[in-house]
Amino acid sequence: MGGLIRALGGRAVQALLVALLVGAACFLMVRLLPGDMAYRIAASRLGYDLVDSQAAEAVRQELGLDRPWPLQLAAWFAGLARLDLGVSLASGEAVATALSIQLGHTLLLSAAALLLSLLIGPPLGALAGLRAGGWWDGTLLALSAALRAVPGFVIGVGLMLWLAVAWDWLPAGGVGGWREVILPALTLALGLAAASSRVARDAVAGVVAAPFFGFARMKGLSDAAAFRRHGLRNAAIPVVAYLGLQLVMLIEGVVVVESLFAWPGIGHALVHAVLGRDIPMIQGTALVMGLLFVALNALTDLACWLLDPRRRAA
């Protein structure tokens, strides 16, 4: 129990670091970007035709942009602590409202991608691990090494042109029913499976070579029964633990893949906000993606703890 609490405490510190990092970066951005921030905010409220220096001055007074910067920084973080993420400079919509919709889309895509990757990667890897050194082991090694050298967006473009354009099986982008999820999820899943198949392969090869597995076979269990009872859970631990490392790939992939397939999630919104210099939106999206990363990591910690009784005892 102590180990779990320590791990989750570490994740809480990480969440705090994410908030500090994103907050500090966005605050710096406001100070460093060329042009008058008050003028830009006023223009986003009134439109560029109606804005003048008086309106900008009013905004400056209202938001306290003329105060010394340590005070502003404190106010900025106080807002962050109240989860007051401000209003998008581009759309005028509250950032929190926009994020709550986008988060749903991103979670759906991530869950579909993880599920697909677990259906593809570990089974193929396990087959390779059961006959380590065989032809399938070599083939899978070459396949996964090749796939890991292809960036996600290239996989995405390839799948889009093949499955959506040439064969017309699936829609090339957008959001709606389950058909729209498949292509972006598959793009992410292939990249993830390339890595997780190797982990599963090594784990299964390790289990098969272990004395306890040899004993299970010797006492007369069939290959399948021995693997199901003595192999599966032991091999699953590294695969699940590795999921934590894969989350980095997943979150990074989401930024690119959502943009490619016009999937209206947080990654897509982040890219748009960066291009539009919509700082409250950059802050909101980066913050939520970072916190999502931490939350998923905490879940992985928990899953490892549940799977592995040795950790619970420690």
Place this chain on the structure above:
Amino acid sequence: MIRLRKKRLLGAGLLAAVAGFALLGPLHGIDPLRQDLSAALQPPGAAHPLGTDHLGRDLLARLAAGARLSFGFALLAALVSAGTGTLLGLLAALRGGWAERLLLGLADAVQALPALLLVVLVTAFAPGEFLPLYLGVALALWVDFFRIARNTAASVLARPQVEAARLLGFGPGHLLRRHLWPEVAPLVATLFAFAAGTAVTTVAALAFIGVGARPPVPEWGSMMTELLPYYAEAPLALLLPALLIFLTVLGLHLLAGRERG
């Protein structure tokens, strides 16, 4: 051992091929930015060995310029992050105390965010410019070098022969040269190849989604964005940048020679 050697040779060969391709650009002698709308989307021919893009720009010249850009970027970003990270890691292990704790905290802070997210945040300061891209990628990559250098060095420093060398009065210079560097260098070299590969994909991916290098800069990822609408007319023009990215990253991974992590 022999298989590892073969893998490394194959990787070096792939990289040499792409580097040779990069040198074709100056030999070919066509400006990668020169447009000729009357010769748009031409198939490979005598005047344009690899054809032209939608604005009639020579593809060989653009792809070769993209290779120089990617190689230069990857090399510089990986060098900066490897230099900084290794140096700080060795320093942390040798000095210990508050300096080590500070650096470890800094590394934790940087890795609290996924690397690409960090790079996107840094590029947000000036989208489309290269300096923030360099800074962002180096900022994300130095941590791996720092951790590996510090952890390896710390385990080496705990060994009895190091203790003996210290008691004999050898200074940190000797420890660094004779005990730490031989252990740390091969790991840093492996990581360097992976880091360069990450730099290549990051630059291409960011350019592809429009946050990094922007048209008309001849960058592989941004070339793919530009040519995606013309996939039917010029499939080769879309395929070639993708192929070059793949060969470069594969070459770097093979050169690294061992599994990551």
